[in-house]
Amino acid sequence: MDSTISLEIIEVVEQAAIASSKWMGLGKKDEADEAAVEAMRERMNKIHMRGRIVIGEGERDEAPMLYIGEEVGICTQENAAEFCTVEELQEIDIAVDPCEGTNLVAYGQNGSMAVLAISERGGLFQAPDFYMDKLAAPPAAKGHVDIRKTPTENLKILSECLNRSIEELVVVVMDRPRHKALISEIRAAGARVRLISDGDVSAAICCGFAGTNIHALMGIGAAPEGVISAAAMRCLGGHFQGRLIYDPAEVNTPESEKWTREGNLIRLKEMGIEDGDKVYDAHELACGKNVLFAGCGITPGTLMEGVRFFNGGCRTQSLVISTQSKTARFVDTIHLTSDAPKIINLR
Numbered sequence: 001m002d003s004t005i006s007l008e009i010i011e012v013v014e015q016a017a018i019a020s021s022k023w024m025g026l027g028k029k030d031e032a033d034e035a036a037v038e039a040m041r042e043r044m045n046k047i048h049m050r051g052r053i054v055i056g057e058g059e060r061d062e063a064p065m066l067y068i069g070e071e072v073g074i075c076t077q078e079n080a081a082e083f084c085t086v087e088e089l090q091e092i093d094i095a096v097d098p099c100e101g102t103n104l105v106a107y108g109q110n111g112s113m114a115v116l117a118i119s120e121r122g123g124l125f126q127a128p129d130f131y132m133d134k135l136a137a138p139p140a141a142k143g144h145v146d147i148r149k150t151p152t153e154n155l156k157i158l159s160e161c162l163n164r165s166i167e168e169l170v171v172v173v174m175d176r177p178r179h180k181a182l183i184s185e186i187r188a189a190g191a192r193v194r195l196i197s198d199g200d201v202s203a204a205i206c207c208g209f210a211g212t213n214i215h216a217l218m219g220i221g222a223a224p225e226g227v228i229s230a231a232a233m234r235c236l237g238g239h240f241q242g243r244l245i246y247d248p249a250e251v252n253t254p255e256s257e258k259w260t261r262e263g264n265l266i267r268l269k270e271m272g273i274e275d276g277d278k279v280y281d282a283h284e285l286a287c288g289k290n291v292l293f294a295g296c297g298i299t300p301g302t303l304m305e306g307v308r309f310f311n312g313g314c315r316t317q318s319l320v321i322s323t324q325s326k327t328a329r330f331v332d333t334i335h336l337t338s339d340a341p342k343i344i345n346l347r
């Protein structure tokens with residue numbers, strides 16, 4: 001994978017975040033999502049790369065843009081060998097969530113981001129559109145905590161690994177009825193719970209950094225987001241595990257009433273997943289030799305600022321991390337609209 005791609009990838013997430021942020025607080029989640037998708041696709045198609053979307057906005061029939069299997073980048077053209085280098089012609093897989101936290105954007109709440117992960121072909125797990133039980137934790141707890149253990153056991157282990165009392169731990173959980181027992185158990189163990197309405201990718205990645213005051217993510221979110229989180233945690237050396245949820249009783253949402261346990265197991269088998277109970281770790285969800293994650297804040301978050309507009313432009317903050325580089329690159333960018341006077345406002 002060409003390392004110069006990371007520089008252009010920053011612009012992909014920046015453009016998606018800017019486009020989506022124009023819908024911030026307007027109560028229109030589909031518009032916020034669509035704007036991010038269109039901007040992400042447009043910018044990706046200007047990059048000298050041969051990309052394939054492996055996690056996107058749905059199957060070809062349902063989503064006109066950034067659908068699973070869609071090819072992106074200049075070097076996907078038939079005569080690409082004439083104007084692309086050997087390096088650029090290497091196929092890469094891309095997992096995208098152009099607007100992670102559409103509700104957060106629509107209602108002007110913190111924690112939404114434009115995110116993507118890249119690896120060489122086959123380097124990202126092609127997660128089905130299922131729910132996933134997730135456990136994320138800091139690098140010091142990697143391989144010590146285990147999603148197969150109880151939350152109480154994991155909190156004890158976390159407390160030892162991080163050298164802090166259980167009372168000093170903060171666990172992020174999505175605020176859903178399905179997590180009632182989990183939340184009670186975490187509280188009974190003595191840890192504190194931060195409930196979020198959406199955006200578990202951000203919460204997972206926060207575990208990879210010390211100083212965020214987030215020490216674990218526990219509970220059930222979406223599987224595609226699990227793969228993007230795993231990619232980021234591989235780059236950060238943090239702990240991430242995921243287990244697909246095939247039993248609707250475990251999520252109990254109106255959506256899940258449409259499925260059956262048996263039907264889901266058949267769907268998984270059709271996708272080549274024989275063991276529905278398998279626990280995947282970050283190295284299996286993002287198994288590529290080279291993995292890159294990029295994200296740009298849409299609304300303000302723990303790790304990144306949201307998009308801030310000023311007369312004549314806006315300012316973004318992004319994060320790029322990869323398994324190759326020994327950096328966590330936070331990129332602060334001022335974008336000027338073309339017809340604006342060149343006044344760069346730092347405030």
Ligand SMILES: O=C(COP(=O)(O)O)[C@@H](O)[C@H](O)[C@H](O)[C@H](O)COP(=O)(O)O
Pocket residue numbers: 097099100101102103174176197198199200201220221222225253
């Ligand atoms: O909050 C989320 C929504 O993502 P998006 O649709 O891209 O705005 C994700 O972080 C979650 O992982 C997940 O999609 C959510 O948990 C789905 O669960 P639910 O809302 O209970 O159906």
Ligand SMILES: [Mn+2]
Pocket residue numbers: 097099100101225
């Ligand atoms: Mn999402």
Ligand SMILES: [Mn+2]
Pocket residue numbers: 033097098099100101102
């Ligand atoms: Mn999304």
